[in-house]
Structures are given as C-alpha cells and as structure tokens.
Amino acid sequence: xxxxxxxxxxxxxxxxxxxxxxxLVLRRWWQKRRPHLLAWGIGLLFYFLGTxxxxxxSLAWSPFFFMLWYWTGALMVAPWLGQGxxxxxxxxxxxxxxxxxxxxxxxxxxxxxxxxLTPLDPSPWHPGADMTQIYRDxxxxxxxxxxxxxxxxxxxxxxxxxxGAIYSARLFRRKQIMRSRMIGNWLxxxxxxxxxxxxxxxxxxxxxxxxxxxxxxxxxxxxxxxxATSAAAELHDAQREQLPERQAAL
Numbered sequence: 362x363x364x365x366x367x368x369x370x371x372x373x374x375x376x377x378x379x380x381x382x383x384x385l386v387l388r389r390w391w392q393k394r395r396p397h398l399l400a401w402g403i404g405l406l407f408y409f410l411g412t413x414x415x416x417x418x419s420l421a422w423s424p425f426f427f428m429l430w431y432w433t434g435a436l437m438v439a440p441w442l443g444q445g446x447x448x449x450x451x452x453x454x455x456x457x458x459x460x461x462x463x464x465x466x467x468x469x470x471x472x473x474x475x476x477x478l479t480p481l482d483p484s485p486w487h488p489g490a491d492m493t494q495i496y497r498d499x500x501x502x503x504x505x506x507x508x509x510x511x512x513x514x515x516x517x518x519x520x521x522x523x524x525g526a527i528y529s530a531r532l533f534r535r536k537q538i539m540r541s542r543m544i545g546n547w548l549x550x551x552x553x554x555x556x557x558x559x560x561x562x563x564x565x566x567x568x569x570x571x572x573x574x575x576x577x578x579x580x581x582x583x584x585x586x587x588x589a590t591s592a593a594a595e596l597h598d599a600q601r602e603q604l605p606e607r608q609a610a611l
Contacts (some may be wrong), residue, residue, distance in 0.1 A: 366489055368572045372415045375576040379409040382583045389590075397448035400461065404441030407433040412575060415492060422486045425476060431496060432475035434575075435511040435560075439518025440464055442553070442582075446525030467510065475507045493568035519557045526550035526585075545589030552581030 383405035390398035411433035414426040444464055448457045485495040500508060530546035533539050559574030 369419050371572045371576045372412055375579050376412040376416055378579045378583055379405055379412055383409050397445040400441055400448060401445035404438055407437040418492055419489055422483050424481050428475045428479055436471060436514045439515045443518035443521025446521050450525050471507055471510060479507055493563050493571045519553060522553040523550045542589045545585040548581045548585030552578040
C-alpha cells in the first residue's frame, strides 16, 4: 500500500485531472483539426505524463519515469500550452507555425538526451520521497546537461500562456461582451501562474508549494477552458465583427 501523504494524494488528483483534460482537448482537436487545440492537447498530455510519473516515483524508483517526470514538467508542458495561445493570438502569417517548428526541434532533440543519455544517481531516492527536493542530487548539473533548457522553456511558455490569457481577458472586458470567456481566460492565466510560482520557489529553496501548484494550476486551467469554450454559442450570437480576427473561438 502506498503511503497516503499529502503529496501523493495531490499528485494522483493532478494526474486524473490532466488525463481527462488532455483526452477532452485531443478529442476536440480530432473533430475540428485546429492547430491551437493540437498544441494544447500535446501540452496537456505532457502534463498528465509528468504528474503520472510523479505518482509512480513515489512508489518505486525508475530512471525512465524520473527523466520523463523532469523532461515533461521542466521542459515541455509550459511551452506547448503557450504554443496553443500563440496560435490564437497570431492567426495570420507563419509566426505561430515557425515557433512551433522550433519547439518541435527542441522537443525531438531533448527527448533522447533526457530519457536515455543523462547519467543518474538514484541513491537519494526512497519511497515517498519528494522529488522536488532530491532531483538536483540525482541529476548532473552544468550547462552541458538537459537542465540548461529548463529556464528558457518555462519562461517562454509561461509568458505566452499567461500573457495571452490576460490579453484576451482584458480585451473581452474592454468590449464588455462574452463575460464567461473573459472569466475563463482569467482562470487560465491564474492556472498558468501557479506551477510557475512553484518552480520559482523551488529555485529559492522552498519546494513545499510545487505539488499543490501543479494540481491547482491544472484545475484552474481546466475550469477556464470549459468556461471559455462554453461561450461558443454566445460567440456566434454576439457581434462577432467587434472582435479581432485573432480572437477566434477555442
């Protein structure tokens, strides 16, 4: 039986929420084939894999799941979610597509490096260990490791996701239309900030907020997405010509 610590329970909830969320968004992409939905679906799939790996690592040591946990959470989730927002904000030209090509390149390049080529020292691990406290001792440091990608990827992804959601929320507020979509974007912005805050606190030596930030962030983003997409009928009935073309429906 696993030890029912708060971190374990929070990780299980986060994995369940992100798994359902990823399936919902990918299904929506399959039906509509819109690129922002695919980017969001990929980001949420990584979110799910990261939290699931977190659950597994609380029970047993696995170098594969450790590096999957780090690669998804520290490198991939934020930029792929941000990429979905980039597609919504830049619908003309090839800006969003070019950014995604660069993101794909980094994704493909870092995957084998992270999963198979990074030496690990598993001695700090024990059942129920808080991975946010021991990962530095397990992974090598230095500019030549996959860890060097983390600050850039997380900063860019968080700016794109949170900044885009705030921009959209302020736009709907200024237009005084589609209140549910405005609130949904505020929730997405708040949900995107919480995991980033947890990561920042880890760098400052306080990992206590990390797991809760992951769970609460996933729930807020999910709630924001559902609220924003529920306004689809409202978007068609309202004065759509009042909105910029780049603010198309999710």
